[in-house]
Amino acid sequence: MNFKGRDIVTIKDFKKEEIVKILDVAEEMLPIAHGKEKSNLLQGYIMASLFFEPSTRTRLSFEAAMKRLGGNVIGFAQPGTTSIQKGESLADTIRTAESYCDVIVIRHPKEGSARLAAEFAAVPIINGGDGAGRHPTQCLLDLFTIRREKGGIEGNKIALLGDLKYGRTVHSLAYALSLFKTEMVFIAPSELQMPKEVVEECRKNGAKLSIKNELDDVDGIDVLYVTRIQKERFPDPEEYEKVAGSYRIDMDILKNAKENMIIMHPLPRVNEISPAIDATKHAAYFRQTFNGVPVRMALLALILGVIE
Numbered sequence: 021m022n023f024k025g026r027d028i029v030t031i032k033d034f035k036k037e038e039i040v041k042i043l044d045v046a047e048e049m050l051p052i053a054h055g056k057e058k059s060n061l062l063q064g065y066i067m068a069s070l071f072f073e074p075s076t077r078t079r080l081s082f083e084a085a086m087k088r089l090g091g092n093v094i095g096f097a098q099p100g101t102t103s104i105q106k107g108e109s110l111a112d113t114i115r116t117a118e119s120y121c122d123v124i125v126i127r128h129p130k131e132g133s134a135r136l137a138a139e140f141a142a143v144p145i146i147n148g149g150d151g152a153g154r155h156p157t158q159c160l161l162d163l164f165t166i167r168r169e170k171g172g173i174e175g176n177k178i179a180l181l182g183d184l185k186y187g188r189t190v191h192s193l194a195y196a197l198s199l200f201k202t203e204m205v206f207i208a209p210s211e212l213q214m215p216k217e218v219v220e221e222c223r224k225n226g227a228k229l230s231i232k233n234e235l236d237d238v239d240g241i242d243v244l245y246v247t248r249i250q251k252e253r254f255p256d257p258e259e260y261e262k263v264a265g266s267y268r269i270d271m272d273i274l275k276n277a278k279e280n281m282i283i284m285h286p287l288p289r290v291n292e293i294s295p296a297i298d299a300t301k302h303a304a305y306f307r308q309t310f311n312g313v314p315v316r317m318a319l320l321a322l323i324l325g326v327i328e
């Protein structure tokens with residue numbers, strides 16, 4: 021297994037054993053991620069974080085991961101303050117950033133942008149979300165969360181609920197889960213169902229999956245992964261209005277839930293999970309948010325080649 025210098029554009033870049041390795045390293049990173057142990061593993065290394073789209077968790081946890089390991093961060097969260105505003109191309113922005121750093125994290129509204137950046141850059145590119153495409157590092161932290169909360173990934177029945185069409189986190193997660201022995205249920209209004217391409221990828225990997233339009237019952241579900249409707253990706257606002265508010269997790273739904281069912285969400289949530297759920301033992305989404313730090317620490321350390 022060799023991670024040094026690799027681009028992370030999609031979760032498909034990894035074999036199952038490599039995913040497991042990253043999660044194992046993330047486990048070892050936990051005391052440092054919590055700030056209980058100090059580390060200088062990435063001292064002298066610089067990560068550029070280039071965010072062309074809004075972000076709270078992905079950007080902050082990447083930066084926290086780098087800094088907890090003694091590394092440095094440069095970058096921008098508002099492309100309007102950079103030469104992009106003057107008409108500079110993505111390729112030139114990438115060529116510039118790479119001359120100042122050792123690794124680049126990029127989030128961009130266009131699908132395929134991370135792949136393009138990887139073609140131009142000699143330093144590793146990590147995709148922090150490309151439009152409605154993929155979000156591989158979110159996927160790794162989602163897997164890490166399932167493993168920690170449920171004691172393992174295999175054997176779980178996992179429901180992915182919400183905007184499966186435009187949600188990039190579920191595209192990556194569905195593929196990754198199909199590498200493990202899990203049962204998946206894709207639940208979305210028909211307008212927002214999982215793209216055929218992702219369903220086919222999963223089936224090709226031998227996934228056991230079913231497709232539904234409504235969450236009528238949570239009976240038997242071990243992990244309920246909820247997503248926001250990606251309003252900003254709808255080409256037509258009227259299409260958004262048709263599906264807005266079409267599902268919501270509230271206390272009622274929990275009546276039939278397994279005792280140890282967990283609810284996950286990549287966040288931000290808008291109104292798809294009632295805040296009353298937060299205080300229940302089912303709510304795992306804030307722990308999931310924290311898990312972004314150890315997982316991204318592991319990934320950065322492996323890609324920069326300071327650990328093997």
Ligand code: NCD
Binds near residue numbers: 077078155189248
């Ligand atoms: C997600 C994203 O940006 O794709 N958030 C995240 O990275 N944690 C989900 C979303 O925006 O709904």
